[in-house]
Amino acid sequence: LNERLSDLGEFGLIERIALLAPAGREIVGIGDDAAVLPGPPGMYTLATVDMQVEDVHFRLDDRSPGEIGATALAVNISDIAAMGGEPRFALLSLAARPEMATRTIEEVVAGICNLATRFRMGLVGGNLTRTSGPLCIDITVLGDVPCGEILLRSGAQEGDLLAVTGTLGGRAAMRLARDAGIDGVPSIPVPEPRVNVARRLAMAGILHAMMDISDGLAGDIMHLAEASSVGAIVDADLIPAAPLAVEFARRLGTSAVDLALGGGEDYELLIALPRTVLEEARALGDAVGLTVIGEVVGADRGLTLRNGTRTRPLVGGWRHF
Amino acid sequence: LNERLSDLGEFGLIERIALLAPAGREIVGIGDDAAVLPGPPGMYTLATVDMQVEDVHFRLDDRSPGEIGATALAVNISDIAAMGGEPRFALLSLAARPEMATRTIEEVVAGICNLATRFRMGLVGGNLTRTSGPLCIDITVLGDVPCGEILLRSGAQEGDLLAVTGTLGGRAAMRLARDAGIDGVPSIPVPEPRVNVARRLAMAGILHAMMDISDGLAGDIMHLAEASSVGAIVDADLIPAAPLAVEFARRLGTSAVDLALGGGEDYELLIALPRTVLEEARALGDAVGLTVIGEVVGADRGLTLRNGTRTRPLVGGWRHF
Numbered sequence: 001l002n003e004r005l006s007d008l009g010e011f012g013l014i015e016r017i018a019l020l021a022p023a024g025r026e027i028v029g030i031g032d033d034a035a036v037l038p039g040p041p042g043m044y045t046l047a048t049v050d051m052q053v054e055d056v057h058f059r060l061d062d063r064s065p066g067e068i069g070a071t072a073l074a075v076n077i078s079d080i081a082a083m084g085g086e087p088r089f090a091l092l093s094l095a096a097r098p099e100m101a102t103r104t105i106e107e108v109v110a111g112i113c114n115l116a117t118r119f120r121m122g123l124v125g126g127n128l129t130r131t132s133g134p135l136c137i138d139i140t141v142l143g144d145v146p147c148g149e150i151l152l153r154s155g156a157q158e159g160d161l162l163a164v165t166g167t168l169g170g171r172a173a174m175r176l177a178r179d180a181g182i183d184g185v186p187s188i189p190v191p192e193p194r195v196n197v198a199r200r201l202a203m204a205g206i207l208h209a210m211m212d213i214s215d216g217l218a219g220d221i222m223h224l225a226e227a228s229s230v231g232a233i234v235d236a237d238l239i240p241a242a243p244l245a246v247e248f249a250r251r252l253g254t255s256a257v258d259l260a261l262g263g264g265e266d267y268e269l270l271i272a273l274p275r276t277v278l279e280e281a282r283a284l285g286d287a288v289g290l291t292v293i294g295e296v297v298g299a300d301r302g303l304t305l306r307n308g309t310r311t312r313p314l315v316g317g318w319r320h321f
Numbered sequence: 322l323n324e325r326l327s328d329l330g331e332f333g334l335i336e337r338i339a340l341l342a343p344a345g346r347e348i349v350g351i352g353d354d355a356a357v358l359p360g361p362p363g364m365y366t367l368a369t370v371d372m373q374v375e376d377v378h379f380r381l382d383d384r385s386p387g388e389i390g391a392t393a394l395a396v397n398i399s400d401i402a403a404m405g406g407e408p409r410f411a412l413l414s415l416a417a418r419p420e421m422a423t424r425t426i427e428e429v430v431a432g433i434c435n436l437a438t439r440f441r442m443g444l445v446g447g448n449l450t451r452t453s454g455p456l457c458i459d460i461t462v463l464g465d466v467p468c469g470e471i472l473l474r475s476g477a478q479e480g481d482l483l484a485v486t487g488t489l490g491g492r493a494a495m496r497l498a499r500d501a502g503i504d505g506v507p508s509i510p511v512p513e514p515r516v517n518v519a520r521r522l523a524m525a526g527i528l529h530a531m532m533d534i535s536d537g538l539a540g541d542i543m544h545l546a547e548a549s550s551v552g553a554i555v556d557a558d559l560i561p562a563a564p565l566a567v568e569f570a571r572r573l574g575t576s577a578v579d580l581a582l583g584g585g586e587d588y589e590l591l592i593a594l595p596r597t598v599l600e601e602a603r604a605l606g607d608a609v610g611l612t613v614i615g616e617v618v619g620a621d622r623g624l625t626l627r628n629g630t631r632t633r634p635l636v637g638g639w640r641h642f
Contacts, residue, residue: 005426006419010449016427017413017447020434024409024443035445037410037463040359045366047445049461051414053452088345089358092338093372093414093459098327105326106337113341122345124356124368126338128331131374133454138414140370140461142358 031227032153033082033211039144046143048079054134062178063187065104069111069137070190075214076141077119077193078267082212084202085145086195089124090116093138095131108137119195149202151210156228156272160208160296163281165194165269165288168217169256170242172263177248191267198269200284206277216264218314224270225303234294234314236307261314272296352548353474354403354532360465367464369400375455383499384508386425390432390458391511396535397462398440398514399588403533404473405523406466407516410445411437414459416452429458440516470523472531477549477593481529481617484602486515486590486609489538490577491563493584498569512588519590521605527598537585539635543624545591555615555635557628582635593617
């Protein structure tokens, strides 16, 4: 009765909302990286939204306003990429304090516009309001994908390989190292949404499932496994930890693998694919690298991290409340 | 250089953003009630977003959480209706304080879900985050409209009549009267988006332009006139002031007409139509009432309010910063 949001947590609340949410004409609603809706002839429309809040997701004294804006857009583009789609349109809601400098807000918007331009997207709508609190940047991105090329979280099958693009844990290492006051930490770059490699993989039609890695590898594998009703075994030795995760792990009192598993904010792709197409997928993913990290097993075998001969349960994810 | 948002104002900032915004494949971008995008065969997809902030748009001690949620959805549905469309899907972003009661947030969401259900919409995506500041409810609504039935702000022509649905100024009167501590003010109801009458008018294909009245009649006529490159003359005597605007105007030190012109939050429809179709439009608008309030004139004649033999410029609109 007196339960607080901090007791329930973000994912607990999302589960309750998903139970309440009415269904309409959508093909896929809550639960994947983006909603799948009826689209132009032969296409699905994809829709996703993400809110970034000052002092939760970014600090104004830590990054340029342009990078903050671009990042808020990039994480949404990443969700469209994760479905195999192309981002097309963005809508922007901003809540800002009246005493904020116009220039700061214009630079946030310019960062959004520059990244949108690079992906040939239109910024087609928006909404500005005042607030007495933190700057809130909420961006909706709409995209599309040919109906035959869409990739969901729910398609992973027992026997599939699990693979990831790029390297993991670098952004988490930077964020934690900066928070810890460690000297010489580079500023956290704007994520590079994997639209090109995701589109190539989707067009090839060889994958079973795809999603982006935003909550940390362990939590995201859990989401993929739940959506697909499967289990997974991940090899710690195979996880491609980012160089910065390796560099800062010891000073942060953790390991590079744990930064990759629990850190989040990677915006790389997690895919499930049949063993038979691995070489083809590797060739398509060449530009960013595609690394096998484990395999899909039956749901009864749960989620396991294997480290040499030892195993432990996979856990993690970013807790918002 | 040291300009603050409060110096520039909401519409000033929107104008600057509209200049920066890149164009993509949209049919209509920033500047109408909703963006117009390629849609399912024979249809346009419509997209709009609106953020409601605690202590700016609502107070938690003033209205039930369910009404707050429903209102945040209703204002977006109204934007879809204003294009002649049907609302189909909603995406929800919420920023909430960790110490807030789970029940409050669940009631906000239930209010959204109940209204979405009534309009047979799907709640297809969302995003929850913590904040240290006011509760922020940002809702994106997607809708669709047959390509031949869409109504824009930009179609008004010299010689058209201007008309509105329903009555105006009632919600503004209630808000101001409650803020002034006047006793016996009813609580402000959730707006009723005019989807049905707007769809009937759009299907009939007889209107030149339509928009919803959210910023106050005067400001919204200005937006319609700017989009259509026309002027307007409005008769003060013809404006259908809401009974509550009449009831509270004197105690608020204003007039019912000024509440209708400047108050905002009506979510009625403003239309421009040829004189020849007025009776047909009246019949279609029967359920909510359709009142002629003035006429469209050349842009060179500007925007005028006529009160008997006197005239004054139309002004107003809600200033967010």
